[in-house]
Amino acid sequence: MEPITGTVLAGRSLEPVRGRVVVEDGRIEAVEETDTESTDIVIPAFVNAHTHLGDSVAKEAAVGLSLDEAVAPPDSLKHRRLAAADRGELVSAMRRTLRFMRRTGTVSCLDFRESGVEGARALREAGADAEVDPFIFGSGDASVLDVADGYGASGANDDAFAAERAACEERGRPFAIHAGEPDATDIHPALDLDPDLLVHMVHAEREHLERVADGSVPIAVCPRANEVLDVGTPPVRELLDHTTVALGTDNVMLNPPSMFREMAFAAKRFDVSAREVLRMATAAGAEIADLDCGVIAPGRRAALVVLDGDSDNLSGSVDPVRAVVRRATALDVERVVA
Structure with a gap:
């Protein structure tokens, strides 16, 4: 699978990381900080x-x-x-x-x-x-x-x-x-x-x-x-x-x-x-429920939601976490990876 790029809300802290999520065989191999032009916001499913x-x-x-x-x-x-x-x-x-x-x-x-x-x-x-x-x-x-x-x-x-x-x-x-x-x-x-x-x-x-x-x-x-x-x-x-x-x-x-x-x-x-x-x-x-998801971290099942951070609704948001929680809707979902 191609790496999933954008602002990644990673780990239990959900700190925004500009970079990519590397997925192999349905599992997260790495969360890497790197330059990206993607405006997507990647969150745990x-x-x-x-x-x-x-x-x-x-x-x-x-x-x-x-x-x-x-x-x-x-x-x-x-x-x-x-x-x-x-x-x-x-x-x-x-x-x-x-x-x-x-x-x-x-x-x-x-x-x-x-x-x-x-x-x-x-x-x-x-x-x-x-x-x-x-x-x-x-x-x-x-x-x-x-x-x-x-x-x-x-x-x-x-x-x-x-x-x-x-x-x-x-x-x-x-x-x-x-x-x-x-x-x-x-x-x-x-x-x-x-x-x-x-x-x-x-x-x-x-x-x-x-x-x-x-x-x-x-x-x-x-x-x-x-x-x-x-x-x-x-x-x-x-x-x-x-x-x-x-x-x-x-x-x-x-x-x-x-x-x-x-x-x-x-x-x-x-x-x-x-x-x-x-x-x-x-x-x-x-x-x-002891499910292997809920956090974006290496070794976890790849269960992710990719949001369009440049949608008419989310564009201009200054805090991606607050934007996801307080503003995002189903219309902002680009894809669900699981």
């Missing part, structure tokens, strides 16, 4: 740290509904729509969402897949030719681990999930769980399960943050979805001060899974730097 791709069959169906009415199991609008969709419709809808994600720079996502074993199999089928590799947190009983990469629990107020947690431990698979979305009552019970990932933590308080820090439990936040469902605002600055925080887009029925939109929202809403937000959208999600 995104890892969306929390999605519900099954919702692709019900886009915008939940407008104006509360959290319980929209997505809470087992009788919300979302679950009724999932039950009514036939397999072909579901697979097609999820595949189309995955294709959109790929075009907008996302190469993997951490998906909470409903409907047990068959739900996980449907997502595997959808991802097979979509060029986005979903990391599947399955649901139902522990048998879903025969197909899924881990287990994704709805919340500690819904069930005990002790058997599923034990099965994950036995098989060496990650256990993830929603916590602190409508209120704080399920956070301590979720932490008692020793999770590998918490999702949302909108209502996290100091006592919860201390337990998160003690256990080094990573958190995925989804601020746009929280806004749509009117459940509150996650304390992103405080979460970052205590643990690894990754960025997700949550339910496809509520928002498109665009990491550009999610980054811009987070950067402008919270007391966080552009670099922190870009790490949340790339390296953090990759680290949580």
Whole structure:
């Protein structure tokens, strides 16, 4: 492959390097500082740290509904729509969402897949030719681990999930769980399960943050979805001060899974730097799922997004990191390399 040239946001620090990325056999061989006339901006490809791709069959169906009415199991609008969709419709809808994600720079996502074993199999089928590799947190009983990469629990107020947690431990698979979305009552019970990932933590308080820090439990936040469902605002600055925080887009029925939109929202809403937000959208999600991407560095998988730094939107930007996080859109994507 020809070297990829431009301003490269390299390493975990995402420091701009004028130069090129050398790729051989799908891996980054070197990041070299050198003169280049290219105006492109080269960034790590995104890892969306929390999605519900099954919702692709019900886009915008939940407008104006509360959290319980929209997505809470087992009788919300979302679950009724999932039950009514036939397999072909579901697979097609999820595949189309995955294709959109790929075009907008996302190469993997951490998906909470409903409907047990068959739900996980449907997502595997959808991802097979979509060029986005979903990391599947399955649901139902522990048998879903025969197909899924881990287990994704709805919340500690819904069930005990002790058997599923034990099965994950036995098989060496990650256990993830929603916590602190409508209120704080399920956070301590979720932490008692020793999770590998918490999702949302909108209502996290100091006592919860201390337990998160003690256990080094990573958190995925989804601020746009929280806004749509009117459940509150996650304390992103405080979460970052205590643990690894990754960025997700949550339910496809509520928002498109665009990491550009999610980054811009987070950067402008919270007391966080552009670099922190870009790490949340790339390296953090990759680290949580132990994926070999998220950072542009020698030895890593070549998973890159090349942006047109001379587009009508980005031309004249004085800080490439801030431009990527706060200004860039899907229209600025020249290509996705993965």
